[in-house]
Amino acid sequence: MTGTAGRIERMISDITALVGDIPGPVRAAFQAMPRHLFIPPVALVGGADMTAGIDRHADPAAWMNAVYSDMPIVTQLADGAVPIRDTISDDGSLRLPPAADYTSSNSAPATVADLLVLLDPAPGHRVLEVGTGTGWTAALLSHLVGEHNVTSIEVDPEVGGQAAKNLGEAGVTPYLIVGDGADGCPDRALYDRVHVTCGIRQVPYAWVEQSRPGGIIVAPWCPNFGGGHAVRLVVTLDGIAHGRFPRFASYMMMRSQRPATTPGDRRSEHTTTVDPRTIAAAPAGANLAMAAITGLGCYSYREDDTYRVVVTDPPTGNWSVATWRPGRDEYTVRQAGDRPLWEEAVDAYFRWVSWGEPGRDRFGMTVTPEGQQVWLDTPERPVTRP
Known part of the structure; x- marks a missing residue:
């Protein structure tokens, strides 16, 4: 099988390798609605971090290969304020400005x-x-x-x-x-x-x-x-x-649910004995529990010989940054705002540990007119702040 049909079948094969068998109706939908009909001529493609630009006119083969890969394809930056074409160098590498968040994709x-x-x-x-x-x-x-x-x-x-x-x-x-x-x-x-x-x-x-x-x-x-x-x-x-x-x-x-980005002016610094990598490497069940207990967000990144874990308060934009460096017994925590975000995340992590480290599939959610509630195992065990 060649051409678009062959590409679709290879894409379906890649999908099944990742998520298991696809039911017949979903497979038929993929076959009937080719992905390339929904991809713009110029876009970005890659994994967690976009790695390259694709241009159908400059390199149609590379464009089609990207379209029928299992990669997400970013089709808009900064709500349209940053043209994607302007971020792609002649060699296909990217020069993304700091404000060029990914805001729409396939x-x-x-x-x-x-x-x-x-x-x-x-x-x-x-x-x-x-x-x-x-x-x-x-x-x-x-x-x-x-x-x-x-x-x-x-x-x-x-x-x-x-x-x-x-x-x-x-x-x-x-x-x-x-x-x-x-x-x-x-x-x-x-x-x-x-x-x-x-x-x-x-x-x-x-x-x-x-x-x-x-x-x-x-x-x-x-x-x-x-x-x-x-x-x-x-x-x-x-x-x-x-x-x-x-x-x-x-x-x-x-x-309408994006987090705030402007933290408060108050800054402070203290230390923690908890290795920041403990929070950064927590499994999905722990992440879900920490989010449900605290309402906070968290991400991490490596920078030279250091490892930083950032805990955020989405409604305010405030943050705490815990920094791991080799050979240390204590680790610096810098904070914007008065709420002890790092300590709340750590307390929530050890609360999850005390529950027996349940996996993601043991958690559930109930939604009522009053809001949503995450629970563990049954709705009768709500996950709430202590």
Whole structure:
């Protein structure tokens, strides 16, 4: 098999190697909606850090190879303020300015397939998609349930407009709107499925309210404490959603839930005897617990012979940075703001240890009109601040 069909089959083979067998309907959707119809001529491709630019006109073979790899492809920087073409050098390497955050993409095919399997859409299901992006997932959903059953909402008018063109060229016309996906689309409810393609910290109750009993909501829960988590919720007769975190998922954040970036002016410094790498290397279950207990975020990075762990307070932009250096008995913690972020993260970590170090799959979530609650094993064991 050659050409586009051959590339699609190789991509499907790569996906199955990563996430296991793909059900026949999802496989057929991938075959019917070629990815290249939804990728712009110039984009960025790579792993956790984008590594290269691709240009269909300058190197069509490299462009097609990237499109049919399992890599995510970034299609917008800084909400459109930084043109991608301006960041690509003649040799394909990148020169990204500091403010060039990734703000829209075509997600990695394995991740797309994985979340579609969790969603389990069937012909005739009414689906709300939050985050149209390039339109590829809306096209896949249209093939799975029927285009007239798909409602897709995109916050960025320019991104939404390009998605509409992509979908038209692919021959499908789902119902597209521009707006904040957190509000859903009540005019088209009730939905059997809600498919979220952006990271969230809080599950908007509107999605539960607009789902029929038995409806399924699949979303990337991304508190930004280590990796993200796919959450699969089922809506019950009483208008409450319950579910668990079956696996990893990480997406760009919903714009209305992005963290603040301007910390307070107050700075302080102290020390800790806890090796910062203990928090940085914590497994998924610990990260989920620490996020749920504290409401904080965390990331780490290496710098020469040091290792820095940054704990953040998303609503305020405040932070604590713990720095590991070789040969030290104590480690410096610098802090912006008065809240002891590092100590809260450490306390939450050892609380997780005291529970027997449960894995991600033992945690769940309940969403009510009052908000969301993470729990361990059953809803009767809520994970709360001490």
